[in-house]
Amino acid sequence: MTTTPITPILPAPRLVTVPPHPQWPALSTDEKTALKQRITALLTEQRAVLVAHYYTDDDLQELAENTGGIVADSLEMARFGTQTDAATLVVCGVRFMGETAKILNPEKRVLMPDLAATCSLDEGCPAAEFSAFCDQHPERQVVVYANTSAAVKARADWVVTSSIALPIIKHLAAKGDKVLWAPDRHLGRYIQQVTGADMLLWNGACVVHEEFKSVALERLRRLHPDAAVLVHPESPAEIVAQATVVGSTTQLIKAVVELPQREFIVATDAGIFWKMRQLAPNKTLLPAPTAGEGATCESCAHCPWMAMNALQNLERVLLNGNQEILIDETIRRRAVVPIQRMLEFARAQSGA
Structure with a gap:
């Protein structure tokens, strides 16, 4: 890496209120299957397609792929919206992703399961x-x-x-x-x-990537000395310094598939594990630690706003259409x- 003095940053960060993780009612296998079938029918009726981020719930990622949608990073999500002929894009992610879809596709209806799903x-x-x-x-x-x-x-x-x-x-x-x-x-x-x-x-x-803990990661690396460490660059410098690979979600998924290691310590949102396991089922994935000594949650890297997306409110928005992204045309x-x-x-x- 090139050694460059760090330019001063804006000294006063804005405080962000982080919501609690939503608690969705547990669904039986039959209830979940029936719910997915109803959502699939609604998508077909409305010429709608699911555009889901890697950090969303496993069921949403699976449903997106099974219904002609996409599971991707934010760049590919943006591209996909412009390439599909669907009349409605249902963006399972956070609000800026829905806004980007609408910016690029003003003629299309863009819905989200919950417009309150924002980002720190x-x-x-x-x-x-x-x-x-x-x-x-x-x-x-x-x-x-x-x-x-x-x-x-x-x-x-x-x-x-x-x-x-x-x-x-x-x-x-x-x-x-x-x-x-x-x-x-x-x-x-x-x-x-x-x-x-x-x-x-x-x-x-x-707020997710900032919670990875350097000392705890060092300890986990000692326990798994042959593991590759995959780090998203939104993480603090002391986490990035321990990485085998630093990259975007897509680049980290590619690393799991292509690198020879059998174990991987993953320092990004745990939602990414679904796609990693799908593409590399024989690899062992270890979540990077997010808490220090005495914490009740050793590794709980999952965005609370991403967790606002669920099968239940996905069906609801397709039924009532009231979580639509609207953007001032001048902006x-x-x-x-x-x-x-x-x-x-x-x-x-x-x-x-």
């Missing part, structure tokens, strides 16, 4: 405060992570996901551009160290520009 990065980067921060640094290219509101995206020059952030920042740095980055300081610092780019960082963080037209810029960059990189 989104909540910690309010549009008015962020816009004022940008105004203080007009010489910088504004690059925002996808985990932000439509209004924040509308203020940006580029939108990036974790899977494409590094090549885009390398591209900007090669041109000599200075970058204003938001909102995740851990991901921003990691990118800055790898690329050597001149970056000013907003002071945000993911949408501005926000689509940096998103399209990212997608065009990705297409150019892939040679498509």
Whole structure:
């Protein structure tokens, strides 16, 4: 890695209220099967398709794949919405994902099981405060992570996901551009160290990835010395420093499939285990520890907002349609520009 002094971050992070994990009623096998059948029928009737993130519940991921939808990271979710001919996109994830789908597909109806399913990065980067921060640094290219509101995206020059952030920042740095980055300081610092780019960082963080504990991870690595350590770059630097692979959700899944190790310590949201087990059933997956000595939960890395998505409220939204993403058209037209810029960059990189 390139050694680069860390640019000062915005000193006062916004406090974020984290909701409790929702407690959904337990369903018997027969009840769950019947519920999935009803949802499948509703999807067909409404020309709707499920777009689910890797961090959602196993049942939602399975249902999305079985009904012609997709399970993906936020970049592929954005691409998929523009490629399907479905009239309705049902986004199982968090609100910024639904907003991105609507920004790119204004003619389509975009529903979510619960519009209150937000994100600590989104909540910690309010549009008015962020816009004022940008105004203080007009010489910088504004690059925002996808985990932000439509209004924040509308203020940006580029939108990036974790899977494409590094090549885009390398591209900007090669041109000599200075970058204003938001909102995740851990991901921003990691990118800055790898690329050597001149970056000013907003002071945000993911409540899930920030909970991984360095000392406990070291202890787990000693117990499993042959295990590869897979880390999402939203994690703190002391966790990233212990990684075998640092990458986006898709990149971590690929590592489980392709690396020769039989054991993997995984430092990201536990929802990703469903896809990892599907693609690499013979590998052993160990959740990275999120709590220190005396804690009641040794490893409970699961986003409480992602947990707001469930079969029960998925059926409900298909029945009543009242959890629809709506975006002011002026904001949408501005926000689509940096998103399209990212997608065009990705297409150019892939040679498509």
